[in-house]
Amino acid sequence: MSPFVRFLLRINHHMLQLNWFLLLMILVAHFLASWFLLSLFDETSLVAPNIYYYFYIVTASTVGYGDLSPETEAGRMVVSLFIIPGGITLFAAAIGKLSTHLVNAWRRSMKGQLDLSSQLDNHLVILGWHREATSRMIELIFGDEKRVKRDVVLVVTQEMENPDPERIFFIQTENLASKDACDRSGITKAARIIISAGNDDSTLAAALKVVATGTQAHIVCHFQKRSMADLLREHAPTVECHISHTTEMLVRSAQDPGSSRVQNQLLNTLSGPTQFSLQIPAEFEGCDFSTLISYFKAHRDALVLGTAESIHGEDLILNPPANHQVTGGQLVYYMARHRLHASDISWQELTKEAV
Incomplete structure (x- = not known):
């Protein structure tokens, strides 16, 4: 040179x-x-x-x-x-x-070192990483092709790279219950939050921190122990808690063969009919449950499973009586091949059928 x-x-x-x-x-x-x-x-x-x-x-x-x-x-x-x-x-x-x-x-x-708070709004946050379970979770989210198109943010504590850079945002932090994790993932502006940390204690801590931010997002947590889920419900009754139903599923499958397949199908957005929900417009005048079932099946090939008054679904009623009144603002749970939005239903026509 x-x-x-x-x-x-x-x-x-x-x-x-x-x-x-x-x-x-x-x-x-x-x-x-x-x-x-x-x-x-x-x-x-x-x-x-x-x-x-x-x-x-x-x-x-x-x-x-x-x-x-x-x-x-x-x-x-x-x-x-x-x-x-x-x-x-x-x-x-x-x-x-x-x-x-x-x-x-x-x-x-x-490496998940960016602050994404200014880029995100009305998004979905996943707190916690489990190689197989979280990867499956991401597949199921994107498998729902007619879902509300929300950005997905994965927040982890492990030293790793973004496992799905084409579809999700990624944040690495030291503690899921930290201010850093909440701030950089835009927790206060999120629409949905899924929390499944490495253990029940970490999940509980992260959930309480998220609730303390004042976010209006619907929060879903996974626990191994029912006692931990009950503890969180005492402090945050609107949080939806999931616990392992392996024991119940084993018994049900033994008594009614194939029950596990029904359960798996209801939750799988990647193939076949899946369970979804939609909120009825507030201006809907109402009808009885039998009319709702008939309309959904005849016009949308969907099977109505039940209704709930609360947006969080705590008061869900499965298979209510035929004369059960369905009114505006309620949630309708149904099974269909694809998600239906409120705009897909002719509520005026449904009102006429109820007369």
């Missing part, structure tokens, strides 16, 4: 250490100094304002189309000894800084 090349590389190394403002100032200074020197040596064809910026960029970046070139010996010396070497150094420094910035941003994103 020649001394001149080593000199340029050393200059470029120092340029990379500069901040963007100083680098821009040096580039402007080089641009103006080059114009001054060419003007000084009577390169009138190159220093016209509508020509010079093009000549400078093409020459300094060493693209060199050849359509413009200095006419005097002094002008050629300025180009070869000042404009080209300086341009190479400055352009390389700018490209190098930009590349470094983009690579670092990508690495931070993959």
